[in-house]
Amino acid sequence: MRTHHLHCVKNHYTAVVVGGGPAGSAAAHTLAKSGVEVCVVDRFRFPRQKLCGGLLTQRAKKNYAAIFGPGWEEMYDYRCNGAKFFDGERLVNSIYNYGELYLCDRYRFDARLIDKARQRGAELVQGERVTAVDLRHRVCKLQSGKEITCRYLIGADGVNSVVANAIHNGKTSRNGKAFALEATLPAAALSRKIAEPEIYFDSIEWGYGWIFPRNDVVVVGVGGLFSKNRDFRASFNTFYRNRFGSEFAGVVKGHFVPFGEYSRGMGRDGVLLAGDAAGLVDPITGEGIAYAMQSGWLAAQSVLEALSGKSKYVNAEYRKRCAEITGELAYAAKIRNFLFSPATRALFITALARSASAPRRYMELMSGELTYRELLKNSGRKLLRLAADKITGT
Numbered sequence: 001m002r003t004h005h006l007h008c009v010k011n012h013y014t015a016v017v018v019g020g021g022p023a024g025s026a027a028a029h030t031l032a033k034s035g036v037e038v039c040v041v042d043r044f045r046f047p048r049q050k051l052c053g054g055l056l057t058q059r060a061k062k063n064y065a066a067i068f069g070p071g072w073e074e075m076y077d078y079r080c081n082g083a084k085f086f087d088g089e090r091l092v093n094s095i096y097n098y099g100e101l102y103l104c105d106r107y108r109f110d111a112r113l114i115d116k117a118r119q120r121g122a123e124l125v126q127g128e129r130v131t132a133v134d135l136r137h138r139v140c141k142l143q144s145g146k147e148i149t150c151r152y153l154i155g156a157d158g159v160n161s162v163v164a165n166a167i168h169n170g171k172t173s174r175n176g177k178a179f180a181l182e183a184t185l186p187a188a189a190l191s192r193k194i195a196e197p198e199i200y201f202d203s204i205e206w207g208y209g210w211i212f213p214r215n216d217v218v219v220v221g222v223g224g225l226f227s228k229n230r231d232f233r234a235s236f237n238t239f240y241r242n243r244f245g246s247e248f249a250g251v252v253k254g255h256f257v258p259f260g261e262y263s264r265g266m267g268r269d270g271v272l273l274a275g276d277a278a279g280l281v282d283p284i285t286g287e288g289i290a291y292a293m294q295s296g297w298l299a300a301q302s303v304l305e306a307l308s309g310k311s312k313y314v315n316a317e318y319r320k321r322c323a324e325i326t327g328e329l330a331y332a333a334k335i336r337n338f339l340f341s342p343a344t345r346a347l348f349i350t351a352l353a354r355s356a357s358a359p360r361r362y363m364e365l366m367s368g369e370l371t372y373r374e375l376l377k378n379s380g381r382k383l384l385r386l387a388a389d390k391i392t393g394t
């Protein structure tokens with residue numbers, strides 16, 4: 001295993017990855033596997049906490065297998081076959097016996113991924129924050145004062161990315177992001193047993209609430225578009241009280257999540273953004289882990305192409321490869337207007353309650369078997385009919 005002591009770290013690498021989450025690990029693993037000298041710099045030491053519901057879909061499973069190979073069974077803590085969808089206390093729909101959903105603790109999940117990258121030969125500098133990047137010369141400045149230069153730089157440093165900030169000249173706004181509050185509670189302390197993920201559409205503006213089981217703990221959270229909500233803490237407290245019949249008394253933590261606004265350029269000048277740093281989170285479900293792994297992998301593939309001389313323009317190549325993700329997120333953003341807007345939300349709930357196939361479609365979306373583009377095409381007419389019924393009162 002490679003060392004992380006700063007005095008052993010070189011001053012130059014072929015590639016530097018800022019951030020060792022799922023995006024950074026996927027990029028580093030892919031590059032190291034192909035023999036590229038790559039160094040990952042993370043501000044924390046692994047294992048480290050990451051606020052997250054930890055829900056892993058079939059898409060995440062497929063991406064993991066394509067990038068890291070075997071070992072999926074070690075990556076999660078809980079598995080279930082369905083989900084329940086609520087509007088207030090009303091169960092509007094549910095699904096059982098569909099594929100599988102997995103729930104992980106990011107503390108272990110991320111540590112295992114970064115270990116896989118290290119085992120392939122990636123170096124890891126941990127407990128060192130990148131404080132600034134010089135894009136033109138591709139220099140990472142670390143908090144200790146050390147500087148590392150590289151030929152290619154992958155910014156996988158999450159939603160508050162220093163690398164993305166440098167690329168966008170500090171012009172990233174919070175308004176296009178969601179904010180989420182979450183608490184992890186002992187399952188035994190709750191008034192009822194949670195066996196599968198529960199999604200609540202009434203709990204916050206332009207977002208949802210969730211209760212996710214994970215063996216002996218349960219994760220409770222609310223998240224919604226930052227610009228549409230005033231008091232996230234009040235929303236969380238109300239959500240908890242309504243679900244469990246008591247006041248919340250534990251520790252709740254908050255974090256921003258990209259929610260529809262992704263980077264158009266995905267980087268520049270040999271600097272590539274991946275995962276949350278690029279804004280690659282589904283603006284309806286909030287799923288980001290699968291896209292983080294996928295984009296990290298695509299960034300590494302683009303670097304490999306450039307190194308082999310097959311492609312001259314690494315950024316254009318990466319943008320092209322990412323279109324399979326960004327195209328979908330753009331369709332999802334359109335559909336989201338219908339799902340979350342106060343004007344049409346009730347229609348969506350009616351459609352969800354009436355439809356025998358809606359939960360299945362939801363799961364298919366989360367597995368990548370159905371695309372948002374196909375969904376929009378197939379459901380557009382049905383929704384118009386439903387809207388007409390509502391207006392005419394039939």
Ligand SMILES: Cc1cc2nc3c(=O)[nH]c(=O)nc-3n(C[C@H](O)[C@H](O)[C@H](O)COP(=O)(O)OP(=O)(O)OC[C@H]3O[C@@H](n4cnc5c(N)ncnc54)[C@H](O)[C@@H]3O)c2cc1C
Nearest residue numbers: 019021022023043053054055130157158275276288289292
């Ligand atoms: C409350 C909440 C619940 C969520 N639930 C889910 C869910 O159930 N399922 C799902 O798929 N997604 C979920 N997400 C989204 C998911 O967490 C992210 O999309 C995913 O973690 C993105 O991975 P990443 O590798 O891009 O970034 P991250 O996982 O954020 O990793 C970034 C890494 O960069 C490091 N870093 C940051 N800044 C610096 C710096 N300056 N220098 C060096 N290192 C740095 C960090 O320490 C971190 O290790 C949730 C998000 C939140 C906030």
